[in-house]
Amino acid sequence: MKISYSWLQNYFEEKLPDPEKISEGIIFHSFEVESLDNLETFGKEKEDWVFDIKILPDRAHDCLSHWGIAKEISVIFDLKIKDQKYEIFKPKSTNLKIEIQDEKCFRYMGRIVKKVNVGASPNWLKEKLQAIGQKSINNVVDAANFVMFDLGQPIHCFDLDKLASEKIIVRNGKTGEKLTTLDKKDISLDESILVIADGSTCSPQANEVLAIAGIKGGTKAEVDFNTKNIIIEVANFDATSTRKTAKKIGILTDAVKRYENEISPELCEKAMNAITDLIFELSEGEIEDVVDVYPKKALQKEISISIDYINKRLGTSFKEEEIEKVWQKLNFEFAKDNYLFKIKVPHLRIDITGPHDLTEEVIRVLGYDRLEEKLPEIRLDTKINETFAKMFWARNKLINDGYSEVMTYSFTDTGEVEVLASASDKKFLRNNLSDGLKESLRLNQLNAPLLEMNEIKIFEIGTVFLMGKEEIHVAYNDKKNIIEVSLNDFCKDMSSEPSLELRNYNLETKFIPWSIYPFISRDVSVWVPEKDNGEELKKLLKEEATDLLIRDPYIFDSFTKNGKTSYAFRLVFQSYERTLTDDEINIIMAKISHKIKQNSRWELR
């Protein structure tokens, strides 16, 4: 989520640490910060920074908001959050009626504000929204958006005069009903979709759908610059059904993101206060009483946790005072009973369900650098898994027989098992290794001069997918033919007590990337005296072949006859920057021939 630094500052009297410091604190105590950008859009004096913070599902309940992040900062940097005062107005009595007809709505708070002045938002509001990538629409809509990004509670406003009466109902949709969203998409509704509807029963607009609950408003009661009277909706809906509906109709809004992760219905009250204050401040109006339908009040969880439990799980020896300090920083109410803490979990912390969750709070607040590195002291009997041992044995056998290992993709164009919605055009899982190995053989044969191999011998060990089962296969080539058998068949002769003795690896090896340009290979065969080991010739070739020679010249054939030895060297030329031409290699080869002829002991074949 995008979080503005100056927005966060509103929560604190004290000046916040630098954005970089804040970012580091969040990374090591709370969340991953994906980016931190400086914004100078509004001029130097109004400079702002924007964090992109990755809020994962466990904290999406309480941290998809500036308030949530401010609370984290308060914990990390031990800074006090300012007290907030609400209700800067005197509400009037109301005729608003709200009826919840389905239990997928946990709470619905509504409030009528009459005689609002809908207009452009003030600069400070536009800037805050713009900083986090939101467009300004009008002061009422912007206020609702602002409070959502501030507190994490989605809010919707309806134009009261576009309803037939002052009544709202929350009900399931009906097949055949339609709604046009604010962004002009037509959505067909059905019984699985929870909607907000006009509550009147005896008018042309009777029962008309105003919004898809928790997802998107419709054009029917849209707030525009002519709007005079509004209804503010601050509600709570079931996470799973909101998520399912959003997926079904293909609309993902910031409201959906919050509802699908489940937010506490207790949050509604604070949000209603905040939005009313803000609307009063921006557009004035006559504020009426809140109507709050909240059939089943959320219970506050109480979790007991001992200091022993925490230290045993973490492998630490934190003292009581230190742990107590953590609860205080987190603003968790607690009671002490010997070595037991009884914690009252704040409503918004839906993620905390047991002592294991509280343990995480302790260590992330105190810092993971407080964990020592301790190797466990238990000794166990190692047992080697048969499948792994077979793969190990098969690989070693093939390598010792001169085969080199390749790996190819599990995805192919054809097969028996197909994946859904692949990001790639290869939608099937391989049902054999042979096809991939054949391709590999072709590629490696073309590259043979680069590989210092007279014959390409390759193998792959891997899983293939057949209708209803998967199987590990071994495939290798015999010249052009590919032989593929199951791992079990391949390992028929394996001893019953396999060892996992490793081959000797050079740990200092460094990988050498190869050139993407074609190579040119040339052979030179020379007769030398029988005692000549060819080293001098190799040295000459290396010197004369210039730095276009991609690897040392190597002997691919040699034999001795009548007191003379014939050495056939292969020279491979390749550039990392360009495609070489035959002409330039011909010039090099001509020079080499010339040099060889100058040596009377050597004879070009």
Add this chain to the structure above:
Amino acid sequence: MENKTQKDLSTVAGREHPLSMVINNAVKIFIDLGFEVATGPELEDVWHNFDALNVPKDHPARDMQDTFYIKGEDGKVLRTHTSNVQIRYMEEFAKLGKKPPFAVISVGKCFRNEATDATHEMQFYQIEGLMIGEDISMANLKGVLSHFYKKMLGEDTNLRFRPSFFPFTEPSIEFDLKYKGRWIEMGGAGMVHPKVLENCGIDSNKYQGFAFGPGLERLMVIKYIMPDIRPAYHGDLRFSQF
């Protein structure tokens, strides 16, 4: 008379794929610590890949991994992690009436339905570790991981933890490794969530432990200084160059 003086190249031992080298090295290090090797299927049911791991259906946590679902086989996926082996191992363990402690290591191919680039592939290898006992702690997790990377990459490495979230661990962390002066993100780990133990029939009031699952390509790439992981699966012998 002809006589071959040069050794026939075709009888020279072949080359091992660098990923196999990394895998075998890694497994050996854990075997020496007393871990048992386990394996599991690549095409998995949703119980072992998600449900048992406390990743609920119709929950945003399932979206954390881009999953390949199988056409015509409801309830089957290409495993998104090797954590399915944890579940299979523990279920079997509990069924046989055995009691912890135990430690398991599993290396295997996993799949994510996402676009590929120089550091991401749709298929990749993960190394999954799991250790459960009466007092296996998070400090032990740090000890084991640190030991592993020091053996793998040399003593001059440092480990650090950052908070994260996985439905199957609590606390959950991401860990970074300092190697050659640079911090590199290596993978995720944490203390096994009590629900996961209970789902497999292991008493979570009595037993606790850790699990980790870093990718192996990352390790291969930094060990051998490779610019791109994709050629690993191209069947290209230029890649198997050691």
